Each structure stands twice: as C-alpha cells, then as structure tokens.
Amino acid sequence: MSEGAEDDEWGEPTPDVVLHTGAEHLPDPEDVVLASGHEITPERLEEARRLLDEEGAAGVEKLLP
Numbered sequence: 348m349s350e351g352a353e354d355d356e357w358g359e360p361t362p363d364v365v366l367h368t369g370a371e372h373l374p375d376p377e378d379v380v381l382a383s384g385h386e387i388t389p390e391r392l393e394e395a396r397r398l399l400d401e402e403g404a405a406g407v408e409k410l411l412p
C-alpha cells in the first residue's frame with residue numbers, strides 16, 4: 348500500500364477556519380465531537396451539547412489528550 352493510499356483512508360483534514368478553540372467563541376458540539384476523535388453522530392452531538400451546557404468551553408479540555 349502506498350503512502351498516499353493511507354492518507355485517503357482518513358479523508359481531507361478539517362480546515363482550521365471551521366474549528367474553534369473556545370478562546371473567542373464557545374465551541375460547537377461538532378467541534379467537541381471532533382476533538383474527542385469520534386465520528387459525528389446524533390447521540391454524540393447531544394452528549395457534546397450537554398457537556399457544553401454544563402461545563403462550557405472548559406469541558407472540551409477534558410477530551411483532549
């Protein structure tokens with residue numbers, strides 16, 4: 348398998364302009380799911396919304412390594 352084929356498995360990276368750090372804006376639930384390293388699903392989006400409601404932007408830091 349060539350090196351380029353492995354890159355295709357992951358798809359294109361998410362552009363920085365659509366991700367938020369929380370420094371200027373509260374992260375979106377989608378950002379929280381992506382930061383956790385998971386695929387976006389309705390269940391994970393709901394869990395991310397609850398996390399943001401309860402802990403705000405600081406909740407995202409719990410998901411980061």
